Amino acid sequence: MKLEAIEETVVTCVKEVLPEAEFDSATPLEEVGMDSMNYIRLVVELEDSFGIEIQDQDISLDNFATVAMISQLVSRYIQHN
Amino acid sequence: MRNKKRLPVHHNPAFSTECYHQYRLSIVMADPRKIGWVHSHFINLKLLPPPVTEGFPMIRLEEHLDIYKEILEEFPLVKSVDWVSTIRKAISNQHYVVLYFNWRYIQASKYYGHAADLVHEALIYGFDDEQQAFEMLAFDVEGKVYGATKISYQDCERELQRVLDTEMNAQRWFAFYGFPIVGIRPRDMKDSGPDMHSIYFALDRGAVHSRDKAGNTFAVGFPVSLALSEYFESECERGGTILESEFAFWNVMVYKMIQHNAAMNRRLDFLGNMDPIFAERIKGFYEKTKKGLAVIRSSSLQYQRSRDPALLQEISGLFAKNYEAERRAHPLMKEALVFHHLKKYS
Known part of the structure; x- marks a missing residue:
């Protein structure tokens, strides 16, 4: 799965959690x-959408700071699978 | 005049590992209007450090007996002529009776004739003058962990008096647990459904995990599984120091977690029937936890037989997995409650 496709699905997941937010791949999601x-709800959305299980040590706000960072993390899991 | 009366009871409230709750829930759950109340409580477990280094941590429900004040009125039962007529009168007045016996003297008990004392309570909910006996619920009677049995008027009079004569000092710390004898009057209440505020704020409290300077862990809510994962990890590193005498307690604690998980799944079914927002995804996590606990139970028994430290590592990993599932379920549940609440405004 290409990074662009991953990013597209990540955006859908983030919109599921933050339906009114406006952001691009570099926007700090905290803002x-x-x-x-x-x-954590986003983690659940990502796990369901990508069929992955994110390990506890990766579940920190730092890894979920931007869409780009989330996409990198998801990409690692997909490759590992 | 010869008479008989039986008050309604629930024979299996499914919290047998918390005896004080079990008796009171036998009363509460016999009234269908109070099921919503039951589902509004018992959200969190808490973990307390073991009293001795080699002991197993204590896991219990976060809520204690004071929660029943809302729905049960508990009052000391004072002897009038004799205990039989006092208890009989209480039942006639729709009051349940909790009282303590030394079970080594009670024929229906598993402990009958044993050398050691075992002072514990029973719930009397009926009488039958024809048979000259009370009906009661108790632990370890008639071959069941918790079930119904009878005690003759004569035995009841004698055994309650025995407890009053010999146990008042030894058992004094059970004074607020119904010792030596209390009447319980169910409060009248309409069926107001589950209290979403109670559930929400219980979840809000249920995210505590702390450690003191001595390394003792305290946890409330979903971090209990994490604390146990860490406990078994450190046990594995130490090569397994849990005393054999603690194994039975360890098994009870795991079984308590299984009972708590089952209660959470029943709660989600109940809430899911009200609003589908509580179903599916959240339930999936607690179903996962249920499976994890079943494996933990079997691995614990295996370890207790084999003392293979690899099993401690495996149990630690299983608790970590359960923690991860509950950590996800927790905010989803809170969010579902929020959405359900805000629907009223849309």
Whole structure:
């Protein structure tokens, strides 16, 4: 799966969690409403959409700072799978 | 005048690992109007450090007996003529009776004739003058972990008096647990459904994981699984120091987690029938946890037989997986409650 396609699905997942947010791949998601509660929900959305299981050590706000960073993380899981 | 009366009881409230709750839930769950109340409570487990280094941590429900104040009125039962007529009168007045016996003297008990004392409570919910006996629910009777049995008027009078004569000092710390004898009057309430505020704020409290300077862990809510994962990890590193005498307690604690998980799944079914937002995804995580706990239970028993430290590592990993599932379910559940609440405004 190409990074662009991953990013597209990540954007859909983020919109599911933050339906009113406006952002691009570099926007810090914290600035558009991401917080310690709803980023776990984003984790669940990503796991369901990509069929992956994100390990506990990767579940930190730092890894979910921007769409680009999330896409990189997801890409690693897809490659690993 | 010869008479008989039986108050309604629930024979299996499914919290047998928390006996004080089990008895009260046998009363509460016999009333269908109070099921919403039950689903509004018992959201969190808490973990307390073991009292001795080689012991197993204590896991219990976060809520204690004071929660029943809303729905049950508990009052000391004072002897009038004799205990039989006092208890009989209470039942006639629709009051349940919790009282303590030394079960080594009770024929229906698994402990009958044992050398060691075992003072524990029973819930009397009926009487039958024809048979000259009370009906009661109790632990380890009639071959069941928790079930119904009878005690003759004569035995009840004698055994309650025995407890009063010999146990008042030894058992004094159970005074607020119904010792030596209390009447319980269910409060009248309309069926108001589950209390979403209670569930939400319980979830809000249920995210605590802390450690003191001595390394003792305290946890409430979903981090209990993480604390246990860490506990088994460190046990593995130490080569397995849990005392054999702690194995039974360890098994009870795991079984308590299984019962708590089952209660959460029942709660989600109940809420899911009200609003589909509570179904599917959240339930999926607790189903995953249920499977994890079943494996933990079997691996724990295997370890207790074999003492293979690799099993401690495996149990640690299983608890970590459960923590990850519950960590995801927790915010989803809170969010579902918020959406459900805000629907009223849309």
